[in-house]
Amino acid sequence: MLKASLGTDDFELIRKLLNQHAGLWFGADMRPVIERRLRDRIEALGLDNFTAYRRRLEEGDVIEVGEAAEVCTVNETYAFRGERQLRTFRDILLPRISGGSGREKGGIVVWSAGCATGEEAYTLGAIVLQSGLFDPSRVRIFGTDISRRCVAAARRGVYSSSSFRDQAGLAYEHFFRRQPDGSRVVVEELRAACHFRQANLLEGSAFGFINVVFCRNVLIHMDEASRRVVVQSFYERLAPGGYLVLGHSESLLKERTDFIPEEHPDDLVYRKPAVGELPSERGRGR
Ligand SMILES: C[S@@+](CC[C@H](N)C(=O)[O-])C[C@H]1O[C@@H](n2cnc3c(N)ncnc32)[C@H](O)[C@@H]1O
DSSP: OOOOOOOHHHHHHHHHHHHHHHOBOOOGGGHHHHHHHHHHHHHHTTOSSHHHHHHHHHTTOHHHHHHHHHHHSOOOOOTTOOHHHHHHIIIIIHHHHHTOSSSOOEEEEEEEETOTTTHHHHHHHHHHHHHTOEEEEEEEEEEEESOHHHHHHHHHTEEOGGGGOSGGGGGGGGGEEEOTTSOEEEOHHHHTTEEEEEOOTTSOOOOSOEEEEEEOSSGGGBOHHHHHHHHHHHHHHEEEEEEEEEOTTOOOTTSOOSOEEEEOSSOEEEEOOOTTOSTTTTTTTO
16 A cells, blocks of 8 residues: 655645646645545556656646546535525526416526536436426536546436435435335436536536526635636526526625626525626617
């Protein structure tokens, strides 16, 4: 087993490279954690110490930088996480986006950005389908993550009971069929609406206009400059009047953005102004 430890200089350089690659930011207190997470990589590559590993990253081994990001990211997630936010999505955002009753049912595009192993995307898909407000053939849920392994797991769509630790999922159980070994598999109807792709949030990834972006528990691991880049890219990809939903400990209130914060009984969401709603647009054409 590798005995070497991660010195301050190596840590500084490795965290800088991870920041440039994925926007991730690790404080000095994270050094022991990063040391633990990178140990297996160093052993797998047959290297003797962290300095040799750092050199390899510095020399431009982009695949290894990706591997380092893969092991250093936090991929914790579960289905129906954040009940209050999901209630806001179901009871307020979806009816608004659908435009109410009486019309032909339309479509919706939702993006789970930083979806980890996919539970969030399937959760959002189950809520949209169950709402009955949209034409199921026009429901698109995109899940993206920087981790290839997470995206592969999301595509498999098979989850152990720990992914269903939240009781809020009980009402949607039929979308996740129980298998003899106790695991649950996503049913075809839901699978057909959900699409997964490996993508780095710092780089562009286009799938047309989006109605709602969920990006929860991702920005909290990034530095301020990267957060700004990512939030701006959400703004550009959202349809006018579209929504951004962040995690509970993430907020845009101190940021300078054109998003309009909207306070609801259960959650704070951010809305992209509708056409003509931006202060700079008002009065145009008069
Ligand atoms: C804690 S998980 C959040 C999962 C889910 N959104 C939730 O709230 O349950 C954070 C995820 O963000 C991903 N991530 C971190 N940096 C990223 C980046 N630059 N591009 C895409 N995904 C990233 C990680 O790989 C990880 O799977």
